[in-house]
Amino acid sequence: MIKDIDACIFDLDGTLVDSMWMWPDIDAEYLERFGFEYDDNLKNEIDGISFHETAVYFQKKFGIKDSVEKICQDWEDMALDKYKYEVKEKPGCTCFLKHLKSRGIKMGIATSNNKNMVDAVLNSLNMKDYFEVITTSDEVKKGKPAPDVYLRTAELLGVRPEKCLVFEDVVAGVIAGKAAGMKVCAIEDDFSKEVRERKKELANYYINDYRELL
Known part of the structure; x- marks a missing residue:
């Protein structure tokens, strides 16, 4: 999945952390x-x-x-x-981030959340240092499903969109990543289980757990 990929860009809620509940x-x-x-x-x-x-x-x-x-x-x-x-990481997340770092793959976050809450949860879970760039939808013209936040994150990482792999948990985010010209891996989240098949249909890949990628 990460062959020929220079950067992975993650949504936050429901993707890196189990917080949608x-x-x-x-x-x-x-x-x-x-x-x-x-x-x-x-x-x-x-x-x-x-x-x-x-x-x-x-x-x-x-x-x-x-x-x-x-x-x-x-x-x-x-x-x-x-x-x-109260919020915990999604299963296997930190192990996967360590794996990407060992491979020299750049990492960024593109989230609809606000910066204070992003910082709070990343610091709590000791994740922040893995990410070179954190972009929120408030920093761009349009939020997801528009591609703006993903394109901005790729630009700040210095990576072409086609060399980026997006991780997302909701349909709007998958659409945003695809609209940005990136490959998208949808991740299982109980909050969006009713649209699971739609996520599978739209995304390039689908995983239940990051440990599947190790």
């Missing part, structure tokens, strides 16, 4: 403050878009009067403790 809880708790019930369809509506874009979406959909900045800060406050103390 916490977001419906946070969304439900947040919406309850404003008298709304969480709807399972919501996760499909916001899959892949940036943290800021999601806040704009919530503001419009639910008529929330708080500023986008206040919404983002509230979510960050709710999520940081979970990232620091």
Whole structure:
């Protein structure tokens, strides 16, 4: 899979770390403050878009009067403790990162999350030093499924898109990687199990566990 690949670019949530489980809880708790019930369809509506874009979406959909900045800060406050103390790496992840490093393959992260939370979880799991570049969707014009965040990460790594392999857990991310002209390996995640076959159909490869690649 990594033959002729110069860089691997990873999504964060659901791909490097097992964290997707916490977001419906946070969304439900947040919406309850404003008298709304969480709807399972919501996760499909916001899959892949940036943290800021999601806040704009919530503001419009639910008529929330708080500023986008206040919404983002509230979510960050709710999520940081979970990232620091509860979120674990996906099975075999660190072993695979060590393997890539030993092969001299560059590594970057392209995530829809925000920088503070990315730093919190990577520092907690001692992963940060593996990555030369961390790009968030807030740094580009459009979030996933647009290819912008993957193209920007490849540019910062100094690697041509066709020499990059993307790892993703959701359909929007797989589409973004393919739109960037990169090969994509979809990874199993319980949060997106209902679209498992769609992920397999869209991606070049599919794995259940990083240990399959060692």
